[in-house]
Amino acid sequence: MRRIILVLCALCMINPAFSLAPFEVVSGDLPPFAIADQPHNPGALVELTELLAERLQVAQKVKFFPWARALATAQNQPRVAVLPVTRTTEREDQFVWLVKMAVQRFGPISKEDRPTKIDTLEQMRQLRIVVMRGSPTYNYLIRHHFTPQQILTESTIDGMLKALDKDVVDVIYGSEQINTAVIRNSGRQLNRYHIGKTVDMGEIWLAGSKGFSQEDILAFQQAMQALHKDGSYARLMKKYNLKP
Numbered sequence: 001m002r003r004i005i006l007v008l009c010a011l012c013m014i015n016p017a018f019s020l021a022p023f024e025v026v027s028g029d030l031p032p033f034a035i036a037d038q039p040h041n042p043g044a045l046v047e048l049t050e051l052l053a054e055r056l057q058v059a060q061k062v063k064f065f066p067w068a069r070a071l072a073t074a075q076n077q078p079r080v081a082v083l084p085v086t087r088t089t090e091r092e093d094q095f096v097w098l099v100k101m102a103v104q105r106f107g108p109i110s111k112e113d114r115p116t117k118i119d120t121l122e123q124m125r126q127l128r129i130v131v132m133r134g135s136p137t138y139n140y141l142i143r144h145h146f147t148p149q150q151i152l153t154e155s156t157i158d159g160m161l162k163a164l165d166k167d168v169v170d171v172i173y174g175s176e177q178i179n180t181a182v183i184r185n186s187g188r189q190l191n192r193y194h195i196g197k198t199v200d201m202g203e204i205w206l207a208g209s210k211g212f213s214q215e216d217i218l219a220f221q222q223a224m225q226a227l228h229k230d231g232s233y234a235r236l237m238k239k240y241n242l243k244p
Helices: 002-014 044-055 067-076 137-143 157-165 176-185 214-229 232-239
Strands: 024-027 080-086 096-111 129-132 151-154 171-175 193-195 200-208
Touching: 024 044, 024 067, 044 080, 044 096, 044 200, 044 214, 044 232, 067 080, 080 096, 096 157, 096 176, 096 214, 129 137, 129 157, 137 151, 137 171, 151 157, 157 171, 157 176, 171 176, 176 193, 214 232
Parallel strands: 024 080, 129 151, 129 171
Antiparallel strands: 080 200, 096 171, 096 193, 096 200
16 A cells, blocks of 8 residues: 555656546635636635646636635535635535645734724624634634624625624624735725734635545645745745735
8 A cells, every 4th residue: 555655646746637637626706815807816826726737737717606605616516626715623524625725814803993902802702793604713703602693794805894894793803814905905995994913823725525536635735845846836925915
């Protein structure tokens, strides 16, 4: 068995596409990682995924859906990969984890004109909170003893911001990188909001449905190593002002 695994690894290094069957990739509109309707700047991890597919000789374009639908598609249809997925305990058995792509930070965002700045979970205890539907943040808050009644879910980041702007909720909890990018891209002034401290961090992965094999995982990981080695990964992160 050990000899077979070594041979597979060697084949992946020589020709990583040797065993890859066709597959699809889906995502939601989650800038700066994935940006819908921007073909020249589709997001750091969309470009990274397309570079991986090119390296694997299976050229692929990422398709955009509402985030909850993108996740459901990858969970229920064969050979569908989805990004950017935060790897959590609850999700561990729901996907095949193809390759780690980045790290994201989670924290609160509130209005700048609040009398008390919201920086920590404890300061959120009695507040109304909005999170992204399909994100791991809902379960994270429940694990930390927040109640379902105080947590609103929205299907888009813009919907979350509207809920905050209209005082339907007191605070947004989610990805700092994504939420601040949407604020900027929407034309809102970032200085109207208070960006709280980082509460949690999570690994972002390209995740797949159960149709992906161990050979596929090896191929994706070898391709990612090559993109790190030739500087492509660092250049993409710099393009989107993200830390490698």
